[in-house]
Amino acid sequence: EAGVAQSPRYKIIEKRQSVAFWCNPISGHATLYWYQQILGQGPKLLIQFQNNGVVDDSQLPKDRFSAERLKGVDSTLKIQPAKLEDSAVYLCASSFGLAGGKPGELFFGEGSRLTVL
Amino acid sequence: AQKITQTQPGMFVQEKEAVTLDCTYDTSDPSYGLFWYKQPSSGEMIFLIYQGSYDQQNATEGRYSLNFQKARKSANLVISASQLGDSAMYFCAMREGRGGSQGNLIFGKGTKLSVKP
Numbered sequence: 114e115a116g117v118a119q120s121p122r123y124k125i126i127e128k129r130q131s132v133a134f135w136c137n138p139i140s141g142h143a144t145l146y147w148y149q150q151i152l153g154q155g156p157k158l159l160i161q162f163q164n165n166g167v168v169d170d171s172q173l174p175k176d177r178f179s180a181e182r183l184k185g186v187d188s189t190l191k192i193q194p195a196k197l198e199d200s201a202v203y204l205c206a207s208s209f210g211l212a213g214g215k216p217g218e219l220f221f222g223e224g225s226r227l228t229v230l
Numbered sequence: 231a232q233k234i235t236q237t238q239p240g241m242f243v244q245e246k247e248a249v250t251l252d253c254t255y256d257t258s259d260p261s262y263g264l265f266w267y268k269q270p271s272s273g274e275m276i277f278l279i280y281q282g283s284y285d286q287q288n289a290t291e292g293r294y295s296l297n298f299q300k301a302r303k304s305a306n307l308v309i310s311a312s313q314l315g316d317s318a319m320y321f322c323a324m325r326e327g328r329g330g331s332q333g334n335l336i337f338g339k340g341t342k343l344s345v346k347p
Contacts, residue, residue: 116274146335155234155321155337156275169334202273219335221275 115139117222119205125228131193134225138186138207144168146219147180147190148204156204162188195229202226233257234322234338241343243312250297251307251341253322262326264305265335266296269319278320281305309343317345 118137126132138145143164148156159178161169165185173180177196182188192199206219235254243249255264266278281289281296289296297306309316322338 153339155323155339157337158334161334204273204275206275218277218280219275220277224273226273 117205117207117220119203119222119225121225122223123226123228125230126195128197128229129194131191132195132227133192134190134203134205134227136188136190136205136222138188138205139220142207142209142220143185144208145182145188146206146208147188148206150202150204150224152201159190159203192227195227197229200227200229233336234324236322236338236341238341239339241341243309243343243345245314245345245347246311248308248310249312249343251309251320251322251343253305253307253338255303255305255322255324257303257324257326259326262324264296264298265323265325266294266305266307267321267323267337268316269321269340271318275321279307312345314345314347317343319343 117139120135124132145162147159149159150156159173160180162182165182177194178192180188180190190203202224204221204224206221208219233256237252241249262283264281268276268278279289279291279294279296281298288298293310295308297308305322319340319342321340323335325335
């Protein structure tokens with residue numbers, strides 16, 4: 114079974130530039146998450162989708178971050194304009210959602226590491 | 231206030247020995263779930279074990295067991311017979327509501343485990 118795919122793995126940009134990350138979840142997983150993991154910390158949820166609807170985006174800095182999951186499958190996370198403090202690993206995860214699977218069993222991709230200079 | 235506290239930034243253990251990673255949590259919700267994830271240097275988060283707040287017995291998954299002490303609000307991970315491949319970051323996490331099947335997964339800051347040959 115293919116895992117969660119993310120790209121690019123690494124990205125270096127100047128501050129005020131824009132960047133986009135892509136995620137393809139495990140086939141059949143209804144729920145998709147984007148997490149931000151700053152060095153030395155645990156992941157923090159940015160946004161959660163159930164199919165193509167947003168369940169929780171309370172911690173998404175909406176003035177600069179946006180995310181979409183138009184067809185309920187893959188998703189894109191965009192940052193525009195980037196700030197120095199956005200340097201982090203952006204992890205995408207998916208799960209079966211409310212039905213099936215062990216509670217809280219999220220399947221994570223390898224992440225996209227962003228460096229803002 | 232921190233909801234998940236992991237007080238051990240780093241731990242060392244001898245190969246084949248057992249090790250306990252500490253985790254305390256804070257919640258007023260009677261229904262919640264507790265989780266442990268492993269993050270190797272490659273970056274992906276790997277689900278290890280789940281404990282529901284109403285579960286009577288401590289959870290076990292192979293060499294992993296969760297020492298759940300509800301009154302003390304602790305959920306320590308025990309790894310028996312450590313292997314070199316266990317060297318990684320370990321994150322404790324909690325999800326409030328419906329036994330941990332819904333809501334935001336909140337992570338601690340993690341413990342870096344190093345297994346010595």
